[in-house]
Amino acid sequence: MVGYNMGHLASGIVEVVCGPMFSGKTEELIRRVRRAQIARQKVQIFKPAIDDRYHESDVVSHSSLSITALPVASSLDILSNLFDSTRVVAIDEVQFFDQNIIPVIKKLARRGIRVICAGLDQDYKGSSFGPLPELLCMADRVDKIQAICTVCGAPASKTYRKNTEECAEQVLVGESDRYEARCRVHWDDHAEDEDLLAFSIPLKSGTNKDPKEVATSP
Numbered sequence: 317m318v319g320y321n322m323g324h325l326a327s328g329i330v331e332v333v334c335g336p337m338f339s340g341k342t343e344e345l346i347r348r349v350r351r352a353q354i355a356r357q358k359v360q361i362f363k364p365a366i367d368d369r370y371h372e373s374d375v376v377s378h379s380s381l382s383i384t385a386l387p388v389a390s391s392l393d394i395l396s397n398l399f400d401s402t403r404v405v406a407i408d409e410v411q412f413f414d415q416n417i418i419p420v421i422k423k424l425a426r427r428g429i430r431v432i433c434a435g436l437d438q439d440y441k442g443s444s445f446g447p448l449p450e451l452l453c454m455a456d457r458v459d460k461i462q463a464i465c466t467v468c469g470a471p472a473s474k475t476y477r478k479n480t481e482e483c484a485e486q487v488l489v490g491e492s493d494r495y496e497a498r499c500r501v502h503w504d505d506h507a508e509d510e511d512l513l514a515f516s517i518p519l520k521s522g523t524n525k526d527p528k529e530v531a532t533s534p
């Protein structure tokens with residue numbers, strides 16, 4: 317049974333919960349942490365010091381669930397603050413960490429620790445956020461969850477920033493005063509699809525027929 321965790325050898329695991337703002341990522345992180353605590357596993361929760369929206373040392377979801385977290389200035393501070401007895405490490409707002417978060421998480425997993433990360437996969441422009449691409453790639457389990465579009469009520473995978481002329485920086489910490497969850501259609505409203513324009517992909521109907529369809533049509 318090589319490669320299986322038979323109980324005598326702890327196997328680390330990396331889990332990522334991603335999605336847009338207001339999709340319940342932090343709630344899901346808190347839910348997993350609570351379950352680990354019920355199982356009497358030692359849990360430590362970290363968050364980047366940049367995110368000061370609610371309370372200095374709490375991870376708080378939009379629905380006001382909270383757990384106590386340690387704000388850290390850099391990825392390496394996670395290692396220096398780790399207790400020997402810790403079995404589960406939860407990291408909220410992981411998109412705000414520097415690239416060192418990747419080797420830090422690998423090191424934790426190698427130690428047999430379960431690492432649960434939550435964060436935004438995309439910024440308000442739809443570009444990937446910070447270390448998320450590599451994190452999603454190396455994770456054992458990824459859950460991409462959706463919010464609800466504030467315009468039409470459809471499932472939403474995008475974060476829409478209101479008043480973009482005010483500030484175009486990628487990181488602008490805010491809440492519903494600055495952001496909304498939107499479906500692709502209502503998010504596209506304001507964001508010109510520069511990628512498609514740049515490649516001039518022809519999307520006119522009737523010009524690109526599948527040869528098989530042409531052959532079988534009467």
Ligand SMILES: [Zn+2]
Pocket residue numbers: 465466467468469470498499500501502
């Ligand atoms: Zn919509």
